[in-house]
Amino acid sequence: MCTTVRRDQRHRTHRRSRSGDVGRSPPKWYRSSGRGTRRAVTDDERTNVIAVGLDGSPAATAALHWAAAEAGLRRVPLRLVHAREPDSRPEPEAMPPGPTGREIVDAARDDVLRRRPDLHVITDVIAGEPEEALLTVSAEARMLVLGSYGTRRLPSFFLGGVSLSTVARAEHPVVLVRAEEDPEAREAGTAHEPEQEEVHPHGPRVVVALGLDHDYANLLRFAFETAEVTGLPLHVVHAIRLPSHVYVPGGPVVPHIAVQYRKEVEGEVRELVRPWAERHPRVELRAALRLEGTAQAVVHEAEGSDLLVVGRCRKHRTALGPRIGPVAHAAVHHAACPVAVVPHD
Structure with a gap:
C-alpha cells in the first residue's frame, strides 16, 4: 500500500x-x-x-x-x-x-x-x-x-x-x-491470533474512548483517519455512571428511568460522532456504553484491539504541571495494545 x-x-x-x-x-x-x-x-x-x-x-x-x-x-x-x-x-x-x-x-x-x-x-x-x-x-x-x-x-x-x-x-x-x-x-493479518483459549469477541479494531464534556474533534479526526487507512472497524466506547435520580432513595435502580437515561446518552454520543461518520463513510462504526468507571471500561474494551485512542485535555493542569488525566494514564499503563494519546481542547 x-x-x-x-x-x-x-x-x-x-x-x-x-x-x-x-x-x-x-x-x-x-x-x-x-x-x-x-x-x-x-x-x-x-x-x-x-x-x-x-x-x-x-x-x-x-x-x-x-x-x-x-x-x-x-x-x-x-x-x-x-x-x-x-x-x-x-x-x-x-x-x-x-x-x-x-x-x-x-x-x-x-x-x-x-x-x-x-x-x-x-x-x-x-x-x-x-x-x-x-x-x-x-x-x-x-x-x-x-x-x-x-x-x-x-x-x-x-x-x-x-x-x-x-x-x-x-x-x-x-x-x-x-x-x-x-x-x-x-x-499480514496475524496480529491477534490468541496464544491461549481466550478469544476476543470484537476482533481487530480501533477503539476510541469518547467523553461528552470537551471538544473531541482532534480525537475523532485521528480515530476515523486511522480506522480508514487501516481498514479496521472503529469501536466508540463511552462509559457512564447512573446518576442519583435513577435510583429509589436509598434503594435500587428504577428500570424505566435508567433505560430513558441510557437512551439520552446514546443519542448524545451518536450526534457527536455523526459528522465524522459522514466524512468517512467507508469506516465501519460500532458503539458501546458501559456502566462502569471510565478508565476500567476503556481498558476492558481495548482488549484484543489494534489501537486504543484516548484524549488528553490541554487544559488539564495541576500545581505539579501538565497531566494526561486518569483515563489516559490507565490506558498507558494497563492496555495491552498500542495507545494513542491525542491532545484536545
Missing part, C-alpha cells in the same frame, strides 16, 4: 556535539525534485511525517516497526530520531562504549528499508535535552511514536530518561507501543 518515493539524503546545517553525534540547530529540510536538483520542503510537507524516537531498546524497536507500518499505510515519510544530552565525562575504561546516536538511527533505517524499500526515511540525531527534543519533534510531525513498558515504566527514551510529562505536553498525538507488540503482523 506504499507509493514509490525516492529516498534522498537530507542536507541540513549541523554542529558536532561533545558525544560525537550530529545535532542540528535549526533543522533545514530538503527533498529531491528531480535528478541533480533539490528544493526546500514546505511546512506542510515537513509536518506530514510520522516520527519515532529511538534509544536502541526493544521497546523502541517495536515502536519503529509500528511507525513504519503506519507511515506505509498513510503514504508519508518516516522520521527516525535519537537525542541525548552532550556528555563531556570520560567513559570508564572498563566499560565498553555503547552505540552512538548515529549508529542507532542508521541501524534502524537499514532495518526499515530492508522491510519496506519504497518508504521515504529521514534520520535525525539531536544533541540536546531529550524531553525538549521530543516536544520539538512532536510539533514537527503528524504523530510521535515511542516505546513503552506498560505497567512497569516508560523506557529510558533517548538514553536520557523521559517521563509521562512528554506525553502530557506534546502538541500532536503520541502513540506508545509496548515491547512485546508485533506491529508488522497487523498487515
